[in-house]
Amino acid sequence: MTDIVISGSGLYVPPNVVTNEELVSAYNTYVDAFNTEHQREIESGEIEALPQSSAEFIEKASGIRARYVLYKDGIVDPKVMRPMFPKRGEEQAPEMVEMAVHAAKQALEAANKTVEDVDLVIVACSNMQRSYPALAVELQKELGAGGYAYDMNVACSSATFGISNAIASIQSGMASVALVVNPEFASPQVNYKNRDSHFIFGDVCTATILEKKETCTSEHAFKVIASKLKTSFSNNIRCDYSYTDHCHAELPDDNPFFKQQGRKVFKELLPIVVDVITSQLKELEWSVESVRRMWLHQANINMNLFAAKKILGRDATDDEAPIILDEFANTASAGSIIAYHRTHQDLMAGDKAILCSFGAGYSVGCIALEKC
Numbered sequence: 001m002t003d004i005v006i007s008g009s010g011l012y013v014p015p016n017v018v019t020n021e022e023l024v025s026a027y028n029t030y031v032d033a034f035n036t037e038h039q040r041e042i043e044s045g046e047i048e049a050l051p052q053s054s055a056e057f058i059e060k061a062s063g064i065r066a067r068y069v070l071y072k073d074g075i076v077d078p079k080v081m082r083p084m085f086p087k088r089g090e091e092q093a094p095e096m097v098e099m100a101v102h103a104a105k106q107a108l109e110a111a112n113k114t115v116e117d118v119d120l121v122i123v124a125c126s127n128m129q130r131s132y133p134a135l136a137v138e139l140q141k142e143l144g145a146g147g148y149a150y151d152m153n154v155a156c157s158s159a160t161f162g163i164s165n166a167i168a169s170i171q172s173g174m175a176s177v178a179l180v181v182n183p184e185f186a187s188p189q190v191n192y193k194n195r196d197s198h199f200i201f202g203d204v205c206t207a208t209i210l211e212k213k214e215t216c217t218s219e220h221a222f223k224v225i226a227s228k229l230k231t232s233f234s235n236n237i238r239c240d241y242s243y244t245d246h247c248h249a250e251l252p253d254d255n256p257f258f259k260q261q262g263r264k265v266f267k268e269l270l271p272i273v274v275d276v277i278t279s280q281l282k283e284l285e286w287s288v289e290s291v292r293r294m295w296l297h298q299a300n301i302n303m304n305l306f307a308a309k310k311i312l313g314r315d316a317t318d319d320e321a322p323i324i325l326d327e328f329a330n331t332a333s334a335g336s337i338i339a340y341h342r343t344h345q346d347l348m349a350g351d352k353a354i355l356c357s358f359g360a361g362y363s364v365g366c367i368a369l370e371k372c
């Protein structure tokens, strides 16, 4: 089989930081106003008082300290509690395509490739700003790439599934250089009035270039050794927003938002993740000691520590399983790619590594890599 490499990566970071403290301050002000307004119903037992959030809880329970967002003002305004931004018309590329252009250009530069080389563009992410035409086709136009382009969504595993699709397309001869982009514009899916989830997501965009090893001139390329994908249906992480919504008489208040049963996700998803990674290592006859680095999905630090410990049989160091979610929060499919992007250059030729995402579906994507 033809050897395929990841020859470049890119990262677009939005300009605005929202710290836990800013988020909690807005949330608690909203809660105080709500409780004052509904004091009588609360006292009579008709409704329950809303409890306050806490920055300490957020950091302890998730490892998140801050997140980047495209539009900050509305999020931290207790009277708004959502990102507010003008709707773009047909003449302007939507935010996701705009982010994707930045990340794609960086990835091309890192791979020593030009846009003329690209003949496959995949936009793989958790939310699409529109149903069609595919964002990827608009990105293809904005970049001036040839070939074909499409969107795909496997929630938090979109990036690794997208990379696997790119690998298969190059292997089959359908494409020669693929650009996989993960514009995660996650802040609009967050219910900032929900204490359990108001802190979870941030916005970001990552990109990777895949090509045959024989065409690669990049300084920091990783050969794809194997790719393993797994899905298993669960209702525990959902977003129910749909184009059919306007056909229904009534919709639940939380309809447009991300929602999850966090504890159940922990309990059910982690064994699948550990099984996918350990069985992949076994199939490849790689000992756990031989894996130099694991770029894991970045949703929750406790999940990463647990998974790494189960796999290694001991605690992982930050060098072995780098964490970026303290700075970025959960960035859905982009998380493991940010970790890769930030920490792949120090590996030596022959070093083995794992790129693994996990999330809604449930879905797990695991790619075994070796530094060229």
Ligand SMILES: CC(C)(COP(=O)(O)OP(=O)(O)OC[C@H]1O[C@@H](n2cnc3c(N)ncnc32)[C@H](O)[C@@H]1OP(=O)(O)O)[C@@H](O)C(=O)NCCC(=O)NCCS
Residues within 6 Å of the ligand: 052, 053, 054, 057, 058, 061, 062, 156, 195, 196, 197, 237, 260, 261, 262, 263, 265, 266, 299, 300, 303, 330, 332, 358, 359, 360
């Ligand atoms: C969301 C998550 C951080 C919550 O952490 P947790 O340890 O499970 O916390 P719980 O939801 O059990 O809540 C623990 C307590 O803190 C409280 N709490 C919840 N949110 C709070 C907040 N923002 N501030 C203060 N307290 C809070 C809860 O009410 C609960 O109180 P109780 O014990 O009195 O009932 C965690 O479950 C998680 O990250 N799960 C998986 C996430 C994931 O990977 N999702 C995939 C998406 S891609």
